[in-house]
Structures are given as C-alpha cells and as structure tokens.
Amino acid sequence: MGKRKLKNTKYRKHHDSTHAKHAPKKPFSAKHPQPPPKAAPKPEKSAKQQAPTKSPQHSRPEIPFDPHDRILLVGEGDFSFSLSLLTHHGCADLTATCLDSAEELLRKYTQAAGHIEELEAEGMSVLYGVDATKLGKRRELRGKEWDRVVFNFPHVGGKSRDVNRQVRYNQELLVAFFRAALPLLAPDGTIIVTLFEGEPYTLWNIRDLARHVGLKVGRSFKFSAEAYPGYRHARTLGNIEGDGGWKGEDRPARTYVFEKAEEGERAKEPKSKRRRDEETDEDSEDG
Ligand SMILES: C[S@@+](CC[C@H](N)C(=O)[O-])C[C@H]1O[C@@H](n2cnc3c(N)ncnc32)[C@H](O)[C@@H]1O
Numbered sequence: 001m002g003k004r005k006l007k008n009t010k011y012r013k014h015h016d017s018t019h020a021k022h023a024p025k026k027p028f029s030a031k032h033p034q035p036p037p038k039a040a041p042k043p044e045k046s047a048k049q050q051a052p053t054k055s056p057q058h059s060r061p062e063i064p065f066d067p068h069d070r071i072l073l074v075g076e077g078d079f080s081f082s083l084s085l086l087t088h089h090g091c092a093d094l095t096a097t098c099l100d101s102a103e104e105l106l107r108k109y110t111q112a113a114g115h116i117e118e119l120e121a122e123g124m125s126v127l128y129g130v131d132a133t134k135l136g137k138r139r140e141l142r143g144k145e146w147d148r149v150v151f152n153f154p155h156v157g158g159k160s161r162d163v164n165r166q167v168r169y170n171q172e173l174l175v176a177f178f179r180a181a182l183p184l185l186a187p188d189g190t191i192i193v194t195l196f197e198g199e200p201y202t203l204w205n206i207r208d209l210a211r212h213v214g215l216k217v218g219r220s221f222k223f224s225a226e227a228y229p230g231y232r233h234a235r236t237l238g239n240i241e242g243d244g245g246w247k248g249e250d251r252p253a254r255t256y257v258f259e260k261a262e263e264g265e266r267a268k269e270p271k272s273k274r275r276r277d278e279e280t281d282e283d284s285e286d287g
Pocket residue numbers: 074075076077078081098099100130131132133151152153154155156157173232233234235236
C-alpha cells in the first residue's frame with residue numbers, strides 16, 4: 001500500500017496527532033494485526049460540565065474514527081464515504097462493501113468506479129454483493145474482527161408506499177444488521193449508524209432496536225457531512241437525473257455509536273419499563 005498523506009487535517013480529532021504519523025504507514029497486507037496502542041480516551045464531559053461558551057469541542061464536528069481502526073463499511077453507495085475516510089482521516093484499514101453486484105453498482109453510480117479505483121490502489125478491500133444482514137456468510141469477513149462496523153443511512157429502498165410497512169422493513173434491516181455485526185466486533189468495537197433526523201426515521205426507534213439485540217447507545221451526535229470531504233449521499237435507487245437538487249448531505253442527520261451492553265445490563269431495567277419499550281415497538285408494526 002502506498003504511503004498516503006492526509007489531504008486535509010482540518011477534521012482530525014484533537015488527539016489525532018498521536019495516530020496520524022503512524023496510521024497511513026500501516027501496511028494493509030497485514031490485515032487486522034494487533035492494533036497499536038490507542039491514546040487513552042479522554043473522559044467525556046456531561047452536558048452540565050460543558051463550558052457554556054463555544055469551545056473547540058463544540059465547533060469541531062465529532063469524528064468517531066481513528067486512523068488505526070479496523071473499519072468495515074456496509075451498504076456503501078458510491079464509496080465516497082470510504083474514500084474520504086482514507087484520504088481525509090488517514091483510516092488505512094478499510095473493508096468497504098455494498099449490496100449491489102459490481103455491474104449494478106456502476107450502473108447506478110457511475111462515479112463509484114473512480115472511488116473504488118482509488119481505494120483499491122491504496123490496498124483497501126472492496127467487496128460487492130455483501131448483505132449487511134448476513135455478514136457471517138461471507139468468507140472474506142469470517143474469522144476477523146473490526147473496531148468499527150459502519151452503516152451510513154441504511155434503507156431498504158422504496159419497498160412500500162405504506163409508512164408503517166416501510167418503517168417495519170427498515171427496522172427489520174437494522175435488527176438483522178445489528179445481529180450480524182455483533183459477532184464481528186473486537187472486544188471494544190462499536191457499530192456506527194447514521195440516520196436522517198425527523199420522521200419517518202424517528203419512527204424506527206433505533207435505540208430500542210439496538211437494546212433488544214444487546215447493544216446500547218454509547219453516544220450520539222450531529223453528523224456533519226462536511227467533515228467527510230468528497231462524500232456524497234447516495235440514494236438507494238442510484239443517481240437520479242433532475243431530482244431538484246436534492247442533497248442528502250444538506251439534511252440534518254445523527255450518528256449513533258452502539259456498544260455491546262454489559263452483561264445483565266438489560267435485566268437491570270425495571271420490568272415495567274421493558275414491557276413498555278416492547279409495546280412501543282409493537283405499536284409501530286404494520287398490522
Ligand atoms: C440511502 S442509501 C445510503 C448509501 C450510502 N451508505 C451513503 O451514505 O451514501 C441506502 C443503502 O443501503 C443499502 N442496503 C439496503 N439493504 C441492505 C442490505 N441488506 N445489505 C447491505 N446494504 C443494504 C442500499 O444498497 C443502499 O446503498
């Protein structure tokens with residue numbers, strides 16, 4: 001793999017100076033070696049502890065990736081997000097995947113060809129036909145572990161015009177994805193999902209879905225597309241001519257970082273609350 005200079009240092013995290021000098025040099029051929037020790041994480045401040053004035057922490061978008069992370073991306077669109085992680089954040093251990101076959105992908109997003117070429121030229125792994133709900137079935141993904149498993153803007157596509165049905169399909173996608181991704185996580189690994197804000201996405205109740213499969217939200221924060229230069233939100237159907245300039249990058253979105261829930265954590269919830277949560281999920285089901 002070539003040694004790559006970061007194109008843009010503006011979005012590096014405050015502690016990235018430790019990693020940046022190592023990460024791009026990491027040989028991809030040594031796939032998933034023991035990662036170099038990470039800088040001790042800074043304790044997160046509660047909202048109350050945060051200074052009321054605008055601190056650098058506030059003005060900088062939060063980036064939940066370190067250059068040393070072993071990152072598996074599923075449901076990629078035109079692979080511009082993966083490429084931005086490589087070129088702008090120095091993440092050099094990427095396995096970038098999409099559901100479509102290579103032919104279908106290039107038919108949908110012609111720009112993907114260039115992105116994939118760049119990724120592969122730097123030794124990144126690009127896989128087609130990877131179903132995020134059946135990750136364990138892919139030979140290439142077995143027996144490995146990842147620090148981050150990422151699904152940006154998961155969506156089944158326009159399967160139904162009925163909102164409840166559509167919500168249900170997307171919930172099923174997420175739950176099956178969570179279940180498939182969990183066994184692939186490194187001990188401190190996290191699953192990172194970004195969704196648009198507002199309805200119908202709030203109806204998906206992503207936090208509840210995660211809790212049911214043994215995950216919890218470690219943190220969530222505003223997703224800033226501008227922190228990933230080159231990234232263009234891809235629509236499930238593909239590039240759409242004359243879509244009125246609709247840009248997913250301009251819409252408010254939120255990133256959720258899911259961690260494995262501690263043993264017994266769920267059991268600690270009061271029984272009545274657990275029932276209520278389960279009923280909430282039932283309510284959003286298509287009847
Ligand atoms: C709205 S697009 C987002 C694409 C891309 N992640 C982005 O941010 O531009 C939703 C993506 O989810 C993918 N998807 C839907 N079901 C999937 C599945 N079972 N496995 C993998 N990807 C899936 C679609 O192929 C599509 O690329």
